[in-house]
Amino acid sequence: MSYGKLFSAGxxxxxxYKVEIEVDITGGLPGLSIxxxxxxxxxxxxxxxxxxxxxxxxxLDPEKITVNLAPADVKKEGSHYDLAIAMCVLLANxxxxxxxxxxxxxxxxxxxxxxxxxxxxxxxAMTLFAREAxxxxxxxxxxxxxxxxLVKGIKLVPITSLQELVKMFQVGQLRxxxxxxxxxxxxxxxxxxxxxxxxxxxxxxxxxxxxxxGGHNIIMTGPxxxxxxxxxxxxxxxxxxxxxxxxxxVTKIYSVAGKLKKSNPIITERPFRSPHHTASxxxxxxxxxxxxxxxxxxxxxxxxxxxxxxxxxxxxxxxxRQPLEDGVITVSRAKGTVEFPASFILVASANPCPCGYFNDxxxxxxxxxxxxxxxxxxxxxxxxxxxxxxxxxxxxxxxKLAQKAVADPSENVRKQIEKARQIQAKRxxxxxxxxxxxxxARQIETYCDVSEKLKKSIVxxxxxxxxxxxxxxxxLKISRTIADLNNEKEIGQNHLFEALSxxxxxxxxx
Numbered sequence: 001m002s003y004g005k006l007f008s009a010g011x012x013x014x015x016x017y018k019v020e021i022e023v024d025i026t027g028g029l030p031g032l033s034i035x036x037x038x039x040x041x042x043x044x045x046x047x048x049x050x051x052x053x054x055x056x057x058x059x060l061d062p063e064k065i066t067v068n069l070a071p072a073d074v075k076k077e078g079s080h081y082d083l084a085i086a087m088c089v090l091l092a093n094x095x096x097x098x099x100x101x102x103x104x105x106x107x108x109x110x111x112x113x114x115x116x117x118x119x120x121x122x123x124x125a126m127t128l129f130a131r132e133a134x135x136x137x138x139x140x141x142x143x144x145x146x147x148x149x150l151v152k153g154i155k156l157v158p159i160t161s162l163q164e165l166v167k168m169f170q171v172g173q174l175r176x177x178x179x180x181x182x183x184x185x186x187x188x189x190x191x192x193x194x195x196x197x198x199x200x201x202x203x204x205x206x207x208x209x210x211x212x213x214g215g216h217n218i219i220m221t222g223p224x225x226x227x228x229x230x231x232x233x234x235x236x237x238x239x240x241x242x243x244x245x246x247x248x249x250v251t252k253i254y255s256v257a258g259k260l261k262k263s264n265p266i267i268t269e270r271p272f273r274s275p276h277h278t279a280s281x282x283x284x285x286x287x288x289x290x291x292x293x294x295x296x297x298x299x300x301x302x303x304x305x306x307x308x309x310x311x312x313x314x315x316x317x318x319x320x321r322q323p324l325e326d327g328v329i330t331v332s333r334a335k336g337t338v339e340f341p342a343s344f345i346l347v348a349s350a351n352p353c354p355c356g357y358f359n360d361x362x363x364x365x366x367x368x369x370x371x372x373x374x375x376x377x378x379x380x381x382x383x384x385x386x387x388x389x390x391x392x393x394x395x396x397x398x399x400k401l402a403q404k405a406v407a408d409p410s411e412n413v414r415k416q417i418e419k420a421r422q423i424q425a426k427r428x429x430x431x432x433x434x435x436x437x438x439x440x441a442r443q444i445e446t447y448c449d450v451s452e453k454l455k456k457s458i459v460x461x462x463x464x465x466x467x468x469x470x471x472x473x474x475x476l477k478i479s480r481t482i483a484d485l486n487n488e489k490e491i492g493q494n495h496l497f498e499a500l501s502x503x504x505x506x507x508x509x510x
Contacts, residue, residue: 004091008084018130028064036069051113078151083109119143191237200396214481215435222393228349237410271302277311
């Protein structure tokens with residue numbers, strides 16, 4: 001036999017797709033060539049495959065070997081095609097007999113020159129695809145077994161070398177294995193940052209609890225040392241624990257991005273991403289030649305913290321407007337368009353001026369009026385309109401730092417938030433959303449019903465603050481969350497005016 005065909009997979013965005021590996025061996029000038037729009041890393045497979053076959057005890061005659069990766073109109077990235085190419089070469093030159101198992105198996109993994117198998121990126125996404133495509137087996141590196149074990153309904157064949165896999169096919173039996181994952185016990189309930197260790201700032205804690213309960217974005221403004229960063233880092237500790245489906249989503253993202261830890265390749269905690277203010281547009285929203293996930297996608301199902309948000313490039317912040325509204329980011333490139341999930345809670349912090357002490361009772365501000373105005377103008381109106389909750393943090397007495405912590409621990413707060421989330425899940429069970437922050441204008445009319453008298457009162461207050469129509473909808477959403485957090489069915493006046501106090505602009509404190 002001088003021809004062989006096996007199957008591997010590639011990743012576009014976060015989704016896997018089938019790649020047919022074809023090998024044709026003919027007479028002619030000896031060599032191994034790869035066609036089918038292969039990237040540099042795939043082209044380098046020629047040397048890795050040749051070395052792996054030789055050092056695994058198999059022969060490679062001086063013949064012309066052509067490897068085709070189909071579909072040919074999609075660029076192939078990554079080194080995980082090595083295993084499929086090597087197996088297909090051995091099938092085509094007759095060193096492995098054809099078997100019905102080949103058509104039911106997906107091959108993934110990078111080869112070293114001595115035939116050992118190395119771990120690969122995106123294995124979880126490709127294993128999910130293999131199951132959906134009807135493959136019975138997925139042959140993959142043993143190092144990737146734990147993350148792939150999250151996928152139910154497919155047999156995993158973990159291997160350490162090319163020789164080991166060939167022997168399995170020679171005896172006609174693939175040894176499948178799966179790691180039993182106790183998902184519930186893996187979810188950490190102990191966090192380094194906890195609400196009970198935050199002194200004072202009760203108003204900020206309340207605002208963060210509302211943000212967590214309804215999935216609302218929040219910005220905290222205040223002088224240095226008031227606890228903005230500490231409060232932001234506490235937010236994951238009060239969010240509901242990840243469900244199995246959410247864990248699968250987040251782990252798949254980190255697998256594709258190559259950010260899984262070898263010691264624990266399953267993400268069981270809410271992500272917390274805190275990019276530096278010098279982060280580029282692409283690193284934040286995603287993209288590049290191969291359209292990889294950015295920070296906002298790595299924060300999916302978790303928290304994106306932008307510390308000192310006015311220091312970020314304005315163009316970078318404006319790119320967040322779509323994901324803040326829709327929960328997804330669309331990345332357009334010459335090769336096509338990719339959509340990444342980006343449903344996160346944005347937590348931003350800012351100083352009131354460049355030096356941080358404008359209107360501070362204890363430290364004198366060193367900034368000129370023009371510097372203060374320019375600093376506060378760095379965040380555009382349309383961007384700020386997408387922030388639900390805006391709070392200002394005052395300084396607190398240093399004596400409180402010496403007092404013993406008496407605040408509720410995060411675990412207690414989280415239980416209250418989980419109850420509010422359950423109310424929302426029941427409310428939105430048939431309409432495809434999960435939190436109040438995701439409601440459309442029509443859904444707001446349905447689920448945020450308030451009396452005409454209250455509406456007029458809120459509108460009058462909004463006109464004084466010069467707030468937008470989007471602001472009115474934001475206030476209703478926050479009011480609905482406050483009522484849920486208080487376990488109250490109807491939105492009352494107290495809910496509306498508390499929501500209004502959080503939505504009023506906090507940027508200009510003059």
